[in-house]
Amino acid sequence: MRILVLGGGWFLGRAVVSGALERGWEVTTFTRGLSSVPVPGAVAVHGDRERPEDLARLAGEGPWDAVIDTSASELSPHVVRSGARTLEPVVGRYVYVSTVAVYEGWPAEPLNTCSPVWAASADAGPEAVRPPDSASGINPGYGRRKAGTEHAVTETFGLSRTSLLRPGVLLGPGEYVGRLPWWLRRTERGGVILAPGNPTRRVQAVDVRDVATFALDQALHVGHQVHNLGSPIGRETMGGFLQACMDVTGSTGELLWVEDEILLHHGLRQWTELPLWWTHPGVSVIDSASAVAAGFHSRPLAETVADTWHWLSQGNTPVPHRRWAKHGIDPAKEQAVLDGIAYEGALRSPNP
Ligand SMILES: NC(=O)c1ccc[n+]([C@@H]2O[C@H](COP(=O)([O-])OP(=O)(O)OC[C@H]3O[C@@H](n4cnc5c(N)ncnc54)[C@H](OP(=O)(O)O)[C@@H]3O)[C@@H](O)[C@H]2O)c1
Numbered sequence: 611m612r613i614l615v616l617g618g619g620w621f622l623g624r625a626v627v628s629g630a631l632e633r634g635w636e637v638t639t640f641t642r643g644l645s646s647v648p649v650p651g652a653v654a655v656h657g658d659r660e661r662p663e664d665l666a667r668l669a670g671e672g673p674w675d676a677v678i679d680t681s682a683s684e685l686s687p688h689v690v691r692s693g694a695r696t697l698e699p700v701v702g703r704y705v706y707v708s709t710v711a712v713y714e715g716w717p718a719e720p721l722n723t724c725s726p727v728w729a730a731s732a733d734a735g736p737e738a739v740r741p742p743d744s745a746s747g748i749n750p751g752y753g754r755r756k757a758g759t760e761h762a763v764t765e766t767f768g769l770s771r772t773s774l775l776r777p778g779v780l781l782g783p784g785e786y787v788g789r790l791p792w793w794l795r796r797t798e799r800g801g802v803i804l805a806p807g808n809p810t811r812r813v814q815a816v817d818v819r820d821v822a823t824f825a826l827d828q829a830l831h832v833g834h835q836v837h838n839l840g841s842p843i844g845r846e847t848m849g850g851f852l853q854a855c856m857d858v859t860g861s862t863g864e865l866l867w868v869e870d871e872i873l874l875h876h877g878l879r880q881w882t883e884l885p886l887w888w889t890h891p892g893v894s895v896i897d898s899a900s901a902v903a904a905g906f907h908s909r910p911l912a913e914t915v916a917d918t919w920h921w922l923s924q925g926n927t928p929v930p931h932r933r934w935a936k937h938g939i940d941p942a943k944e945q946a947v948l949d950g951i952a953y954e955g956a957l958r959s960p961n962p
Contacts, residue, residue: 611630611635611676611829612673613637613638613829614639614676614678614701615639615640615652615678615680616677616678616682617640617679618637618649618680618681619641620646620786620928621784621818622680626826627639628822629822631649631652638674640655640656643656646929655668659689662692665696669699669700672700674700675702679706682707685759687732687735687755687761690759694766695766702771703767703831704763704766704771704772704773706759706760706775707821709752709777710840711752713727714727714728714753717892718891720895720897721892721897722897727757727760728754729757731761732765733758734755734758764834769834772835773828773835773836773837774836775824775839776836777816777821778814778839778840778896779814780817781817781911781914782914783918785928786931786933787933787934788928790855790885790914792938793885794855794859794918797856797859797863798860799863803863803864804866804884804947805865806878806887807848807867807870809848810847811848811894812846812847813847813851814840814893814896815851815911816839816840817908817914820909821839824905828904836900837900837904838897839908840894840908841908843895845910846911850911850912851886853865854911859919868947874889883938884939
């Protein structure tokens with residue numbers, strides 16, 4: 611089996627490359643070569659997906675049985691379509707890593723693969739790339755853009771040669787965004803730890819290695835495949851997640867669970883300032899039944915937490931990325947919120 615991985619430098623792409631090499635497959639990666647060193651054993655081609663001449667040069671290295679596209683988180687549909695058209699003659703199947711954000715109902719409603727997807731055009735250009743709303747953490751521009759990129763792929767390769775994979779939030783070794791690594795460092799530091807919302811609230815992350823394994827399996831499939839990828843609904847909770855972080859880091863700290871309303875009153879940014887905290891009701895109700903029927907396995911979140919801590923403890927550091935800076939609450943702000951809560955609590959308590 612010969613595959614092309616668009617991306618392959620970090621996180622999901624790197625997990626895909628490692629998994630393919632373990633299967634004995636021949637792997638070509640395509641990155642700009644800006645942010646990481648290639649995985650040993652893969653053939654690294656460097657170039658920019660936004661430059662048609664670079665894609666044409668890449669196509670000259672083919673053919674491949676399949677391409678697994680892991681590097682289109684920031685590209686417009688127009689760019690993805692242009693690249694797909696260049697690669698189509700030399701690639702058998704296109705496995706496209708999309709996102710649950712393509713659903714109109716995300717993150718307000720429970721979702722399955724029949725839920726309505728944003729109407730979006732495969733022609734859309736850079737205007738489709740918009741920043742998220744900072745208070746709610748929702749980025750409708752991202753979902754619409756990724757919906758457009760899905761069309762770009764299916765229109766070019768045809769439905770029968772495409773797999774569309776729609777994961778929820780990815781965690782695991784190599785994470786560069788700053789979600790799980792931030793919680794691990796925070797619990798390691800100890801003290802009173804601001805724990806968001808309710809410990810019984812569902813969380814539904816997915817391990818990057820499980821998505822990589824499934825993407826490789828999909829490279830062998832035939833016919834049109836569309837799958838959501840998340841852990842089983844209700845299996846994981848915020849309380850279980852933070853306790854797993856406390857356990858693996860040997861934390862001497864204490865979790866102080868604070869209601870959503872109080873956190874919102876103090877102006878905390880959802881999703882980023884306390885990573886994975888989101889009050890939207892549909893955020894952890896993604897149905898992955900079709901993927902499970904096709905062989906998808908989601909490991910327990912505690913295993914992801916332990917392996918990521920092991921990865922960090924080996925002295926590994928995530929690839930530098932601007933997203934990192936947006937994650938985690940400043941310690942002084944956390945303390946100010948805790949002090950404010952203690953003060954308000956004292957005011958409310960009955961006189962002795
Ligand atoms: N992270 C999540 O929680 C999450 C959740 C759901 C879905 N997804 C989807 O999963 C996919 C993988 O996400 P990710 O966060 O692992 O990676 P990513 O940020 O989408 O891609 C990073 C890789 O792509 C390369 N790259 C970036 N721009 C490029 C360009 N213009 N030309 C060539 N190569 C380029 C980078 O290497 P160089 O810098 O060296 O070029 C790097 O190896 C994305 O499609 C994303 O939308 C992610």
